[in-house]
Amino acid sequence: MREREREIVVPDQLGEGLIHVPAGEQLFLDVRLESVHEGILATVSVETTAHGECGRCLEAIQRPVELEFHELFPYDRQEADEYGVQDDSVDLESPLRDAVVLALPFQPVCRPDCPGLDPVTGEKRQDGAAEESLGEVDPRWAALTAFTASTDSGTGDAPNAG
Template sequence: MKKHLNGPFVLPAREIVRRPGDMREHALTIPVPERWGEGVVSVAAGSELALDVRLESVHEGILVSGTARTTYEGECSRCLREITQPVEVEFQELFEYPGDETPDFELQDDHVDLETLVRDAIVLSLPFQPVCRPDCPGLDPVTGEELTESPGVAQDPIDPRWAALRELTETDPAHGVGQSREES
């Protein structure tokens, strides 16, 4: 069953079909048709997508390789700030000539449809836990405020069940290490 092929991701290959060694290159800038990605970050619908694509004729079909560049948007997984970062992926896939087998990608009406290939490559490259910067300190677990980059020593919150034990083991610098205040 063949579907009618048109759209910005569909490239003609008629000139190189069944001519091994022939090649065509394309440079495209197209809008992303719908939101790509479902995690903390995604590529927004309408975002600009730059594609550099090479179509090469081989015995089995058309070998498609290229690079896709766009930006993703979302939130930093540590501090929840809004972030926008560039993403660039390389892709390569063989669009096989129609035959008895059902390949993952098939040449249809002497055209290649890159949308699924490019979308999957970009979505799989999106970070699972994106950060606004590599050294983002995140949020304070108690106050929810953004942590600063001050060189102070962070203290873990004390579990209330252990608070009484901490009072027994606190040391007084004037009386030496390891002595409780009651012993002095």
């Protein structure tokens, strides 16, 4: 078993969309390589920082990314898409990139209760402003305000018709 700690610079951007790990960002790796019957088992812990935009208000955010993954590099590859041992070494770049990209949030937010942008002005809403704008009713839906909630209890009994 071999254990190594490495600090590398990300050569190319990892991820697309609202959040990514940019090229030039530091990547801290704690790698453990073990020889097992089928091949070499790599256990990798990764720490870095992702940069992007809030999915609601589009404000710039930075999020720490911490993850651990395991990858088995077989001595004889059975599938064309498997990673394998080549010349007594393993290439961690592809599984590392896959693990980091999959750990990034799909819709990152600056904070869980972010109110987002105002749909009319496009400006960032202040806390509590989301409730104020709910009072306005679109004129196309105004007729629905005349309807009231049902008094049916859901028991299946028909109301008396007499």
